[in-house]
Amino acid sequence: MVTRLRVTVFPKAGVLDPQGKAIERALGGLGFAGVREVRVGKVMLVDVEESDPARARAMGEEMARRLLANTVIESFTVEIA
Template sequence: MKARVTVMPKSGVLDPQGKAIGHALASLGFAGVGEVRAGKVIELELAETDPARAKETAEEMARRLLANTVIESFCVELV
């Protein structure tokens, strides 16, 4: 079973990478772009066959390693 973990900076946390992307888009002539936030996507291939347990396992992985829960939030979806 495959799980996708999306990790993003929490709102209110400084995101210099997102700010740099926003400035670069503006310098390339892309008008009308508001705030840009940059995060990461991690795909996990899990041996678990039960969807509920697979999601629970991926969420535990995100809490313990994949996301810094002080400054980042995460979302887990099965794909």
């Protein structure tokens, strides 16, 4: 059985996010005055051959720690999609 994982990666709090700042400024320029902060991240969908949701999630977490996220400056979450 195949399980689809959703791995979401974002810069950690306090880490500079130039893309987020650019979008934040652009939204303000378009008249969206209430925007306080924008953080830009990435979402990956990963299909794994594993029927046990707990083991599939553990695989996704290991993938994120080893390759998908730079854990020094990024945090991640892994969910069953």
